[in-house]
Amino acid sequence: MKQPPALAVSKPTKSGFAAGLPLPDGWICVITLITALTLIPVAVLVSSLFAPERDIWMHFVEYQLPQLLTNTFLLVLGVGLSVAVIGIALAWLTAVCDFPGRKQFSWALLLPLAIPAYVTAFVAIGLLDFTGPIQTFTREYWGPIKFPEIRSGGGVIAVMTLALYPYVYLVARNAFLTQGKHAIEVAQSLGFSPTIGFFRVALPMARPWIVGGVMLALMEVLADFGTVAAFNYDTFTTAMYKAWFSLFSLQAASQLASLLIMFVLIVVMAEQQTRTRVRYNQVGRHSVQNRIQLTGKRAWLATTFCSAILIFGFIVPVIQLLLWASEVVRQDLDERYFNFLAHSLMLGFLASLLVVMAALFLSYGVRHKTNWMLRMMVRIATIGYALPGAVLAVGIFIPVAWLDNKLVTAGWIHAPLLEGSLLVMLLAYLIRFLAVAHNPIDSQMHRITRSMDEAARSLGVTATQLIALVHVPMLRAGLITGAALVFVDVIKEMPITLMTRPFGWDTLAVRVFEMTSAGEWNRAALPAVALILAGLVPIFVLTKFRLK
Amino acid sequence: MTKKQKLLLHFSIFTATVAAITMTMVATAAEIVVYSARNEQLIKPLFDAYTKETGVSIKFVTDKEGALLQKIKAEGVNTLADVLITSDAGNLWQASNLGLLQSVQSKTLLHNIPANLRDPLGQWFGLSVRARTIVYNRNKVKRSDLSTYADLGQSKWRARLCLRTSKSVYNQSLVAMMIQEYGEPKTEKIVQSWVVNLATTPFPDDNRAMSAVAAGQCDVTIVNTYYYGALMKKVSNLPLDIFWPNQGVGESGVHVNISGAGVTRYAKNKAAAIRFIEWMSSEKAQNLFADANMEYPVNSMVQADPAVAIWGKFKKNSLNVVKAGELQAAAVKLMDRAKYQ
Numbered sequence: 087m088k089q090p091p092a093l094a095v096s097k098p099t100k101s102g103f104a105a106g107l108p109l110p111d112g113w114i115c116v117i118t119l120i121t122a123l124t125l126i127p128v129a130v131l132v133s134s135l136f137a138p139e140r141d142i143w144m145h146f147v148e149y150q151l152p153q154l155l156t157n158t159f160l161l162v163l164g165v166g167l168s169v170a171v172i173g174i175a176l177a178w179l180t181a182v183c184d185f186p187g188r189k190q191f192s193w194a195l196l197l198p199l200a201i202p203a204y205v206t207a208f209v210a211i212g213l214l215d216f217t218g219p220i221q222t223f224t225r226e227y228w229g230p231i232k233f234p235e236i237r238s239g240g241g242v243i244a245v246m247t248l249a250l251y252p253y254v255y256l257v258a259r260n261a262f263l264t265q266g267k268h269a270i271e272v273a274q275s276l277g278f279s280p281t282i283g284f285f286r287v288a289l290p291m292a293r294p295w296i297v298g299g300v301m302l303a304l305m306e307v308l309a310d311f312g313t314v315a316a317f318n319y320d321t322f323t324t325a326m327y328k329a330w331f332s333l334f335s336l337q338a339a340s341q342l343a344s345l346l347i348m349f350v351l352i353v354v355m356a357e358q359q360t361r362t363r364v365r366y367n368q369v370g371r372h373s374v375q376n377r378i379q380l381t382g383k384r385a386w387l388a389t390t391f392c393s394a395i396l397i398f399g400f401i402v403p404v405i406q407l408l409l410w411a412s413e414v415v416r417q418d419l420d421e422r423y424f425n426f427l428a429h430s431l432m433l434g435f436l437a438s439l440l441v442v443m444a445a446l447f448l449s450y451g452v453r454h455k456t457n458w459m460l461r462m463m464v465r466i467a468t469i470g471y472a473l474p475g476a477v478l479a480v481g482i483f484i485p486v487a488w489l490d491n492k493l494v495t496a497g498w499i500h501a502p503l504l505e506g507s508l509l510v511m512l513l514a515y516l517i518r519f520l521a522v523a524h525n526p527i528d529s530q531m532h533r534i535t536r537s538m539d540e541a542a543r544s545l546g547v548t549a550t551q552l553i554a555l556v557h558v559p560m561l562r563a564g565l566i567t568g569a570a571l572v573f574v575d576v577i578k579e580m581p582i583t584l585m586t587r588p589f590g591w592d593t594l595a596v597r598v599f600e601m602t603s604a605g606e607w608n609r610a611a612l613p614a615v616a617l618i619l620a621g622l623v624p625i626f627v628l629t630k631f632r633l634k
Numbered sequence: 635m636t637k638k639q640k641l642l643l644h645f646s647i648f649t650a651t652v653a654a655i656t657m658t659m660v661a662t663a664a665e666i667v668v669y670s671a672r673n674e675q676l677i678k679p680l681f682d683a684y685t686k687e688t689g690v691s692i693k694f695v696t697d698k699e700g701a702l703l704q705k706i707k708a709e710g711v712n713t714l715a716d717v718l719i720t721s722d723a724g725n726l727w728q729a730s731n732l733g734l735l736q737s738v739q740s741k742t743l744l745h746n747i748p749a750n751l752r753d754p755l756g757q758w759f760g761l762s763v764r765a766r767t768i769v770y771n772r773n774k775v776k777r778s779d780l781s782t783y784a785d786l787g788q789s790k791w792r793a794r795l796c797l798r799t800s801k802s803v804y805n806q807s808l809v810a811m812m813i814q815e816y817g818e819p820k821t822e823k824i825v826q827s828w829v830v831n832l833a834t835t836p837f838p839d840d841n842r843a844m845s846a847v848a849a850g851q852c853d854v855t856i857v858n859t860y861y862y863g864a865l866m867k868k869v870s871n872l873p874l875d876i877f878w879p880n881q882g883v884g885e886s887g888v889h890v891n892i893s894g895a896g897v898t899r900y901a902k903n904k905a906a907a908i909r910f911i912e913w914m915s916s917e918k919a920q921n922l923f924a925d926a927n928m929e930y931p932v933n934s935m936v937q938a939d940p941a942v943a944i945w946g947k948f949k950k951n952s953l954n955v956v957k958a959g960e961l962q963a964a965a966v967k968l969m970d971r972a973k974y975q
Binding site: 315600 | 694698841848849864963975
């Protein structure tokens with residue numbers, strides 16, 4: 087049997103990525119600074135390991151962890167598989183094939199990004215639970231029917247999949263757009279069917295992007311508390327909250343968080359190991375011209391599939407939220423909403439700029455310096471995304487307050503200055519969301535070949551010119567994707583925003599918190615709708631500049 | 635004027651302005667900073683009323699209890715907070731336990747607030763009372779079948795009970811108070827019997843538990859009264875009624891908890907902070923505090939909101955709510971052992 091060609095996959099030479107232009111010293115300083123900064127909260131959390139909480143651990147090991155770990159494992163497995171399958175399928179359909187509605191779907195399928203997962207969760211439960219309109223209706227007309235329980239493992243997996251598949255869709259689509267059709271053509275020229283071309287060429291080539299997207303989704307699953315709490319589905323994160331809020335031991339919560347950090351690091355490093363053995367280079371730039379035309383049943387199936395995801399992931403939740411919001415809009419909507427919206431947008435904008443810049447620096451650092459220390463540090467620097475926000479928020483706040491107190495003692499300032507400053511807030515977002523920008527940028531970075539650098543070098547360009555003229559245009563897709571993802575994530579973020587915001591600096595997410603913490607879900611719908619509207623801004627930018 | 639002189643003039647104007655602003659800030663140091671786990675929509679009207687009456691302005695920030703406590707702890711001696719407001723005695727006890735609050739001597743507070751609804755050390759004070767009681771479906775349950783919390787574990791309630799999750803601090807406090815009253819072994823048996831009787835997985839909030847009762851998924855649940863009040867106001871014709879458990883002779887009464895406040899240990903404006911808490915416990919402010927959330931005033935001189943009073947009078951548990959904090963960890967572990975999710 088013929089082997090499909092190992093397209094553009096070459097073994098790295100000994101010098102590997104380290105070749106290319108040396109980075110200016112200033113860059114190395116910045117990279118070290120960024121990593122050091124992100125390591126602080128991790129260090130705060132890990133330091134808890136030195137003071138064991140024996141009682142709580144014994145209790146957890148006996149009564150909680152077996153169940154929680156099983157639940158977490160099932161959740162990670164279920165969401166991981168389903169976001170991969172759905173994300174890849176949608177990406178392939180919209181990037182390489184053609185069917186009715188493809189153009190519209192290609193941007194619309196990003197919309198669920200704008201809805202926080204816990205909101206989708208609440209809507210899903212509201213609609214599908216025993217007390218919801220659907221079951222109530224069937225009960226009244228046909229008597230009691232046994233429905234599958236929405237508040238179950240399957241329910242959580244479904245909701246999280248609908249909320250998180252865009253991470254995979256976005257990056258996989260990008261990969262397929264630039265190389266998918268080409269891969270198929272090569273496969274076809276060798277006598278393979280498109281199906282085999284997809285599985286044996288296009289999919290393996292897109293692997294680093296897809297894995298990156300799935301990783302982001304899974305880190306968010308591990309960090310999530312709001313969604314699982316709505317389902318009363320206990321995970322490892324639940325244990326952290328229980329240790330902290332119920333058993334009053336932040337110590338034990340930090341210890342659990344440390345274990346999570348180690349686990350995620352091991353997984354990420356293992357994935358990195360398998361990835362670095364091969365290099366993925368982009369073979370020229372290909373726009374998809376001759377799409378695979380789907381006809382008849384297949385076209386109909388493709389349209390139905392895309393519609394279904396869009397309807398359940400976006401349209402239904404938004405309609406439900408609009409209905410709820412319309413009940414309270416008169417009572418609650420006032421001029422303060424301009425402020426909430428402005429604050430949200432401003433934070434999203436500034437944070438995405440900062441985080442993308444930082445991710446770019448890190449990505450370069452790893453590209454040019456392959457020593458394992460730096461790599462390891464970059465991995466740890468992006469761990470913030472896998473940690474429950476509330477736990478990370480404390481890990482950030484403690485050192486900030488410490489520094490404030492030192493400054494006051496030293497007489498430099500009269501009252502705490504750093505906490506509640508915009509600067510600290512943005513740095514906190516950086517620590518939390520670095521992975522979100524780093525993943526797409528770093529995957530894109532792998533596409534810049536050594537030979538490009540060498541060619542540029544032979545023309546006598548400086549490092550900075552090389553970056554500005556050659557790299558940035560090539561990284562553009564990754565940069566915009568990273569920025570857009572950070573933007574939506576920041577405006578949805580709650581615990582860090584709550585803990586580090588200046589007095590009176592409320593955002594839409596803070597509004598959602600105020601209402602949901604009192605169980606007033608309909609009133610939360612108003613800020614939630616505004617939040618979704620704000621989230622459409624980066625998605626619009628993404629569509630405009632990337633999906634042409 | 636030369637350029638230099640002009641510059642100098644501008645500079646002095648600027649300095650003078652800054653100085654003036656700083657001076658006014660010092661002069662009107664009548665400002666308190668509040669960290670609140672009680673929602674903005676509940677406290678803001680109260681703060682506005684206080685500012686209007688006294689001229690003292692209030693700066694505040696809201697967050698979850700756990701986060702606020704860590705915030706005050708990390709800020710240490712330089713904390714910005716003068717007052718901590720939070721719901722649930724367990725949280726207040728924990729604040730005091732972490733050394734974040736200070737004892738306050740105030741005759742007004744001792745007079746306005748019953749002894750069992752404030753810290754014996756004077757570190758925190760209840761400002762409103764919330765009762766955790768039984769709500770049932772009046773089409774499916776005879777009132778005479780109901781009696782106590784423990785009774786909900788009887789076999790007649792098999793597959794008829796709905797509960798909110800044990801992760802809710804309100805249930806943790808309820809069970810903590812039961813431990814204080816019955817001891818751990820007996821309480822554990824009661825909680826186990828509840829779990830056996832559950833009709834479905836516990837709910838994340840009181841509202842959903844009540845909706846399930848109204849829809850007939852189960853017949854009876856345990857909730858805080860203000861959630862019942864809010865739900866009945868919002869949805870008309872729900873077949874739900876309130877029942878006050880543990881009212882019999884020798885029984886200890888309905889489980890009550892508080893929303894309250896304390897002065898932080900390193901408050902910069904201690905006197906102003908105390909005055910503010912005193913004001914909140916006073917007759918004129920109590921309705922503003924409690925009625926906003928359909929809770930009961932803590933000050934016995936103040937009548938509850940008519941919409942609340944209509945639920946009837948009942949015997950309240952008179953144990954000091956400080957026990958809810960002291961025994962909270964024990965209660966959580968007990969509920970874990972009983973597999974109450």
